[in-house]
Amino acid sequence: MMNSIENLFDLAIKQIQESENIYIVSHVQPDGDNIGSILALWMALKNIKERVFILKTDEIPSDFLFLPNINIINEYNHDDNIDLLITLDTSDESRLGKNKDLLNQAKTVINIDHHISNNNFGHINIVDSNAAATGELVYKLINRLKVPIDKDIASCIYTAISSDTGSFMYDNTSAETHEIAAELIRTGIDKGNININLYQSRSIERTMLFIKALETLKLYFENKVAIVKITRSMVEEANAKMEDTEGIVSFIREIASVEVATILKEFNEEEIKVSMRSKRYVDVSSLCANLGGGGHIRAAGCTINSPIDIAEKLILNELEKVF
Ligand SMILES: [Mn+2]
Known part of the structure; x- marks a missing residue:
């Protein structure tokens, strides 16, 4: 029962x-x-x-x-x-x-x-x-x-x-x-x-990391998908911490055409943490589940044990099934 x-x-x-x-x-x-x-x-x-x-x-x-x-x-x-x-x-x-x-x-x-x-x-x-x-x-x-x-x-x-x-x-x-x-x-x-x-308490370091992240912005599938990447060297250059990436993925979802926003965070050379956010109709929880992760319909994540560029390709393959 x-x-x-x-x-x-x-x-x-x-x-x-x-x-x-x-x-x-x-x-x-x-x-x-x-x-x-x-x-x-x-x-x-x-x-x-x-x-x-x-x-x-x-x-x-x-x-x-x-x-x-x-x-x-x-x-x-x-x-x-x-x-x-x-x-x-x-x-x-x-x-x-x-x-x-x-x-x-x-x-x-x-x-x-x-x-x-x-x-x-x-x-x-x-x-x-x-x-x-x-x-x-x-x-x-x-x-x-x-x-x-x-x-x-x-x-x-x-x-x-x-x-x-x-x-x-x-x-x-x-x-x-x-x-x-x-x-x-x-x-x-x-x-x-x-x-x-x-x-309203973002540190200068977090702001600098934010700017670096936005410089990596790429758009796919008629600008419906936005991806940013954070490498360990970017975190170092900004004198920030990986936790300072909080808020970036939500920010890129605010782009008018974007349905799915994705951030890839390089914790180690072959340990990439992925966070995904969607706006209207894509279930990112099931998308991330296909990559061994999970979460909510509009906010989910997974970890991919590959270099960051390979991880990006794996994600694009999953997104291609949706778009
Ligand atoms: Mn919660």
């Missing part, structure tokens, strides 16, 4: 109540939805449980250092017992990077996510691809826990939802998304400050 989301929330709450050592774990290359969600859930659980911790899987991008309690995110100490491990916004085990083994160490795993590609790796899987962000599911869970959502919790959930909806602009933004946002704003959050931190 399929469990309804409501039943799954109740199962998760029962598990939380019965667990002593609770760990919430971040994912590799954490984004606003991941970090906002883990902080919000941590703050909420601290109201009802003594031993709740957040584990760091990857460095926290500087954009999110303004969030309350960001400094409590810590490395796993190998002597600790994990009764309950909670993953948020994590579509599969590999997204846990160096903390992947904790899935076996934990007595119980709760997996809360909104990726359509989620493979239900947890014991309890609250996976709802209709949610615009994992932050929406965390909001519902906290309400069901009957923990009041204060300004700090609300700021983190607002960050999560705003990040994953492109400031409430993407297709995934629903009436419910706005209803939740309205409730969050009513707690008195400083949304102006959140917006400045999220959208």
Whole structure:
């Protein structure tokens, strides 16, 4: 029998109540939805449980250092017992990077996510691809826990939802998304400050990398496909980091003729991370799935283990099937 989301929330709450050592774990290359969600859930659980911790899987991008309690995110100490491990916004085990083994160490795993590609790796899987962000599911869970959502919790959930909806602009933004946002704003959050931190704080280095990326822009299939490439030497020349590529792919999607925007990031000579965004009709999630990746209909990604120019050709082959 399929469990309804409501039943799954109740199962998760029962598990939380019965667990002593609770760990919430971040994912590799954490984004606003991941970090906002883990902080919000941590703050909420601290109201009802003594031993709740957040584990760091990857460095926290500087954009999110303004969030309350960001400094409590810590490395796993190998002597600790994990009764309950909670993953948020994590579509599969590999997204846990160096903390992947904790899935076996934990007595119980709760997996809360909104990726359509989620493979239900947890014991309890609250996976709802209709949610615009994992932050929406965390909001519902906290309400069901009957923990009041204060300004700090609300700021983190607002960050999560705003990040994953492109400031409430993407297709995934629903009436419910706005209803939740309205409730969050009513707690008195400083949304102006959140917006400045999220959208008006680009560093000079990131700006320089942005310019370099745009210089590589190529258009295909009657200008419906735009591709940019970031090599390690470009990152070095801009004195930037690979995480500073955030926002470039959305920017090139804004070109009028473009339906699919793609960025190729060279993490290693034969390790190319690809992010794809579509505008109106192409399902980039299934396109990326053909290359071993996944994601959402309008935002997806994959990793290709070839040099960057070969990776570009593989992607163009997939795109050719669509255009
Ligand atoms: Mn998300």
